[in-house]
Amino acid sequence: MATSVKPTILILGAGYGGMVTASKIAKQFGSNDANVTLISKHNYHYQTTWLHEPAAGTMDPDRTRMPISSVINTNKIKFVQDEVNEIKKEENKVVLKESGEMEYDYLVTALGAVPETFGVGGVFEHAFSKWTVNGVREIKEHIEYLFAKYNNEPEPRDDYLTFVVAGAGFTGMEFIGELSKRIPELCQSYDVPKSKVKMYVIEAAPTALPGFDPELVEYAMNLLEHRGVEFKINQPISEVNAEGVVLKDGEEIKSQTVVWATGVRGHPVIEQAGFENMRGRVKVERDLRAPGEDNIFIIGDCSLIINEETERPYPPTAQIAMQQAETVADNLLALLKGSELKEFKPDIKGTVASLGGKEAIGVVGNKKLYGTSANFMKKMIDNRYLWILGGAGLMLKRGKSPL
Numbered sequence: 523m524a525t526s527v528k529p530t531i532l533i534l535g536a537g538y539g540g541m542v543t544a545s546k547i548a549k550q551f552g553s554n555d556a557n558v559t560l561i562s563k564h565n566y567h568y569q570t571t572w573l574h575e576p577a578a579g580t581m582d583p584d585r586t587r588m589p590i591s592s593v594i595n596t597n598k599i600k601f602v603q604d605e606v607n608e609i610k611k612e613e614n615k616v617v618l619k620e621s622g623e624m625e626y627d628y629l630v631t632a633l634g635a636v637p638e639t640f641g642v643g644g645v646f647e648h649a650f651s652k653w654t655v656n657g658v659r660e661i662k663e664h665i666e667y668l669f670a671k672y673n674n675e676p677e678p679r680d681d682y683l684t685f686v687v688a689g690a691g692f693t694g695m696e697f698i699g700e701l702s703k704r705i706p707e708l709c710q711s712y713d714v715p716k717s718k719v720k721m722y723v724i725e726a727a728p729t730a731l732p733g734f735d736p737e738l739v740e741y742a743m744n745l746l747e748h749r750g751v752e753f754k755i756n757q758p759i760s761e762v763n764a765e766g767v768v769l770k771d772g773e774e775i776k777s778q779t780v781v782w783a784t785g786v787r788g789h790p791v792i793e794q795a796g797f798e799n800m801r802g803r804v805k806v807e808r809d810l811r812a813p814g815e816d817n818i819f820i821i822g823d824c825s826l827i828i829n830e831e832t833e834r835p836y837p838p839t840a841q842i843a844m845q846q847a848e849t850v851a852d853n854l855l856a857l858l859k860g861s862e863l864k865e866f867k868p869d870i871k872g873t874v875a876s877l878g879g880k881e882a883i884g885v886v887g888n889k890k891l892y893g894t895s896a897n898f899m900k901k902m903i904d905n906r907y908l909w910i911l912g913g914a915g916l917m918l919k920r921g922k923s924p925l
Contacts, residue, residue: 529556529627531854532616533599534606535789536562537570538840538907539632539822542733542847548595550851554697555858556628558598558803561607561618565590571840571904573671574693574876577658577781578700579666579708587655588920593912606633609795611818628817628857630850635823635838638801640726644762651782653693661781665701668778669712681776683719686767687783687794688759690725691732694783695742696876698723702749703878721751721777724767726758726784731875733837738883741892745877786838788824800826803838808865810850819853821846827868842868844910874900898924 531547533540544560551558568587575581590601602624608617609631615623637651645651650661668682673680685701687694702721709716723730723746730753731739733739743753754769761768766777788802797804797812803826804812810825822843827836836842849866856863874884874896882896891899905921 527545528554530625531556531558531630531857532626533558533560533630533632533633533824534609534616535632536560536564536567537634537822537843539633539843539847539850540630541567541590541593541911542844543632543821543851544594544599546848546851547854548598550855551598553598555855557600559600559602559624560590560594561602561606561616562590563603563619565601565603566655567593569840569904569907570653573653573655573658574696574700577653577661577697578704578878579662579699580704580878583655583659583662585920590918591710593916606791608789611795611797614817626817628854629819630688630854631792631812631818631820631824631842632822632847633789633791633824635788635802636790637782638780638785638787640784641807642759642762645782648762648764649688649780649782650884653783661779665779666708669708669714672712672714672718677703678718679778680718681766681778683714684766684775684777685719685721685767686777686780687721687723688762688767688773688780689782690723690727690753690755691729691783691785692875694723694725694781695731695746697783697877698744698746698751699878699881701878702746702751704815704870705750710813716750719750721749722754723751723752724757724759724769724775726756728756730755734873734875734883735885735890738890738892740876742877742883743879749878779891786823790851791904792820792824803835809853809863810866817857819850821850829868834922836868836870839873840907841870841873845869845905868908872899872903874903876900 566587572586576583604621605619639645672678672682687698758770759767760770766775792802804820805826810819823838853863872886876882880894880897882900884891884896901922901924908917
């Protein structure tokens, strides 16, 4: 255990879960309650739910991020910019890449996720799989480079303007929605006939947006097909290579741009630390502690919560990570005060996916939303997060106009 008089709390990761945990602790804890440190490899927080827009070139990548010091009260929460290499749970220590070991009394693990390849070869070598600020900047610049290059070749190559999105979940559908909306503008800017552009979405599951309302899925697919997107559903990818993708049935699609959006697994540190896990996600107790651990909470992409109605895991969303963070902050204070811990119960207020421009689909309560009304709700959900994190000031400064 850490040796300070005040207990030491370490928060690993500055994504949705880590940031809301830190923000709520700063508001609820007294100055003598604990020494709290937030650790992240970046000195900024970025909104992963916005990344499909800069990836397609419809938003400046810097719009998605904000300095941690501008959101978190660093007089109450110490910030350390470093990368977590290891959790030594038996010793109550965390090993950082640059700063060495740090001891803790209580640990909040909110390290986020890494791409899931499902064993497909060539993903990291030949596909764009990094959904980070710099990762999406790379996608955007690559797409624009290929448009510029197309007419400068003696014989223009079709694979320059063939775009493959692997995965028809939320990330893949939102990205192709933005890209399909931007394609006409790119064609005009680079003097390329729109007929030369091909867009594919490839999904191994029997439907796009698995688990989503079928009527809304049909609406989304019809809309995107009208913009020129071709769906290959129930067709797994067996390989990504320098020339494109190979499907399980042997079909090859030649493309210089394969965007990998098939889902995520929890951070590798979770598996290396010896927690019992499934794809890097730990099935946490009702109070969000790791099984058998009195002082380690795991939230966000690294946690696994079972929906008792469907008996399936809840998808790892920003909405759930934020709700978990609020419960964890309450439970840390309860541990310090010797009071009873709360059970975490997800409160799914709605799920909305943007489809580019002013189009979106969603379910809020029992109501299905299409088009501009769903797009309005998407922006309101995004703005609500900023309100939770930093109040009205942050929302007004960084939020999206709902109109």
